[in-house]
Amino acid sequence: MQFILSCFLLLPLLIVFTLESLLKLFIPKKRKSVTGEIVLITGAGHGIGRLTAYEFAKLKSKLVLWDINKHGIEETAAECRRLGAKAHAFVVDCSNREDIYNSAKKVKAEIGDVSILINNAGVVYTSDLFATQDPEIEKTFEVNIFAHFWTTKAFLPAMMKCNHGHIVTVASAAGYVGIPFLMAYCSSKFAAIGFHKTLTAELAALERTGVKTTCLCTNFINTGFIKNTSTSLGPPLEPEEVVDKLMNGILTEQKMIFVPYCIKILTMLERIFPDRFLTVLKRKFNIKFDANIGYKIKGQ
Template sequence: MNSQLYYKVLLAVSGYGGRCCSYVRERENMNLLLDCLWLIVVITYSYVEALVKLFIPLKRKSVCGEIVLITGAGHGLGRHTAFEFAKRQSVLVLWDINKYGLEETAEKCRDLGAKVYIFVVDCSCREEIYTTADKVKKEVGDVSILVNNAGVVATSDLLSTQDKQIEKIFEVNILAHHWTTKAFLPAMMKNNHGHIATVASAGGHVTVPFLVSYCSSKFAAVGFHKSLTQELAALGKNGIKTSCLCPVFINTGFIKHPRTKIIPILEPDKVAKKFIDGILCDQKMIFLPTFVKLSLLLERILPDRALEAMNKMTHVKFDAVIQSEEKDK
């Protein structure tokens, strides 16, 4: 092939390749436009659907006969959540480090007509979680609803918080969620049926001074819930639902004398009713009170000075240890 013919062929091929690239770019741009239009349709539909749901009661699923495991069930929110499931005739598997508290919860649940199994478990210990999970599978069966509720807190400034306290907070408040979920999720995936509920906190979205480690662990718990939700969807396991509870201060005694100018202090029995209602409706994020959603929006759009003014107006206070001295903050 002479040089002139070679260059003619090369130019022809290059021109064809350029036209192909241009065509591909046009197709990609068209697909992006169609995706944007479809997104607008979905957003509009979602708003209309949400508006309709305000006036039409949502259908609630039955949990009768479901094996429900609740960590931290010996007191507070865990205990009252157990009561709500007991009223609905679920089979209860209750975990807590406090045997006496577990027995009290179990007795009341049995009075409500539920079948109850109790296991004394330290949720800060991974091996203890896995060992007890194996016992549950053998003695009770496959857990279909997992409520990761156990939690601990240290009310102090960061410098006054002991290293062991920080480690314990993360072991119980977030690492335990990984271990319990890894233990019970395989059976849920096999059946494409189940529900994993995470008890986080409003402190997993907005921060409070003198709760640095606690808020950090709850941010992680919210991230765990969101990531797990997306992963289950990516795997096509749409039969496994997830919920995340994010309340403000609950009157459980964990945090001593909590008070604010605006935000109410919640009672555990009322929170448990809202919690199980959210689970039965497959609600992904459950904020209590609901106006917490507004504070999340304001935090993202308000300038720093305005946020500081809003925090002063809220005026969150509780008993805390500051520089190794107990003070009211």
């Protein structure tokens, strides 16, 4: 009873904070400067990681670029330099913890303390549970979530020491809604969102609120990783559109970025609507893509 009463006493705060949030929708938030900040981006050899590197290069940040693809990461670094930024390319296997830790030591020794960490590297296998090989499941988690722990453990202490920094988690709408034939990927992205939310809470508990956190959740992106995607939510997103939203979210210190915005609404509705209705609603999404199905119905 005492707990219910204490919650009821929070009602005035709820009203004030709700009005404040509504007001902020009409007042553009000032973008912070990232000039001179050391920005490390994993998976920077292609796609979202590469385009994000270009945007930070335009803002005169110092780029530390990681990718397993040597040719791709060197191309990204060369373009960042052409845009006027200092860029350092490292060939790093984000599925390998020791490779991450060793590369982090080199970065700190040769370049300095990273102040913006963007955990972007990811892998995806489009297959049902039975067609997904055990090593593929392991690699999905090693890259999509375990690497977040290793990079954050490597670079967060310096951020916490000066109470300044930013950690960005590139997750997915698949971290909120389970999608058939993406079981390993969805599971890893559910974990990535949990990582972001818990890290945010932990930084607050340790009174290190100067270290900001941001999480990106998107619909399918036209990067070629998933073939022939289609959904009633709209065509696959273009990488440039996603990076534009991501950069705005980082520079205005948004905790969650949803692209398109309707994904946020859908995550809210999932907590309210009955399961049977949600089942029907998810069918309406009509999500399709090429996938390898290992399960065979008897007689087929």
